[in-house]
Amino acid sequence: MPVTAAVRARCRALLPPGEQIHYVLPALSVGAPGMATFLIVVTDRTIRVLATRFFDRDAPVSVYATHARRTRLGPPEFSAGAAIELGGMVFEIEEEYAAVVCAADAEIFAPETLPPDPLPDL
Structure with missing residues (x-):
C-alpha cells in the first residue's frame, strides 16, 4: 500500500527545498546499527534514508543517510520476505x-x- 499524503508531507519537510519525491517505502534495518525503522525516500536528486520513531513508522525525525540518485536499490532479495x-x-x-x-x-x-x-499532475 502506498504511503499517505501526510507521510509524504512529513518526509518533504526533511528535504532541501525544490527536491521532488518520486518514491517512498517503509523499511526495517536488520543488521547494523540494529533493528530500527526508516523511510527510504527516492527523489529526483538523491536517495535519503529517514530515521523514524520506532513505534510510529510514519513520523520521520531526521535524515540518517543520503545516497546519490544513481545508487541501485535492487533487485530485492526474497527469502523470509523481501x-x-x-x-x-x-x-x-x-x-x-x-x-x-x-x-x-x-x-x-x-x-x-x-x-x-x-496521472502526471499528481
Whole structure:
C-alpha cells in the first residue's frame, strides 16, 4: 500500500527545498546499527534514508543517510520476505514494495522500460 499524503508531507519537510519525491517505502534495518525503522525516500536528486520513531513508522525525525540518485536499490532479495541493501545496510521491506524498488531503479538505469505516467499532475 502506498504511503499517505501526510507521510509524504512529513518526509518533504526533511528535504532541501525544490527536491521532488518520486518514491517512498517503509523499511526495517536488520543488521547494523540494529533493528530500527526508516523511510527510504527516492527523489529526483538523491536517495535519503529517514530515521523514524520506532513505534510510529510514519513520523520521520531526521535524515540518517543520503545516497546519490544513481545508487541501485535492487533487485530485492526474497527469502523470509523481501530485503534490499543500501549503503552497507540491509533493510527488510514489505513484498508489495519490491515493485517500487524495481521502478526506482528502472527510472535511472532503464527509463525506456517505464510506461508513461497516467496521472502526471499528481
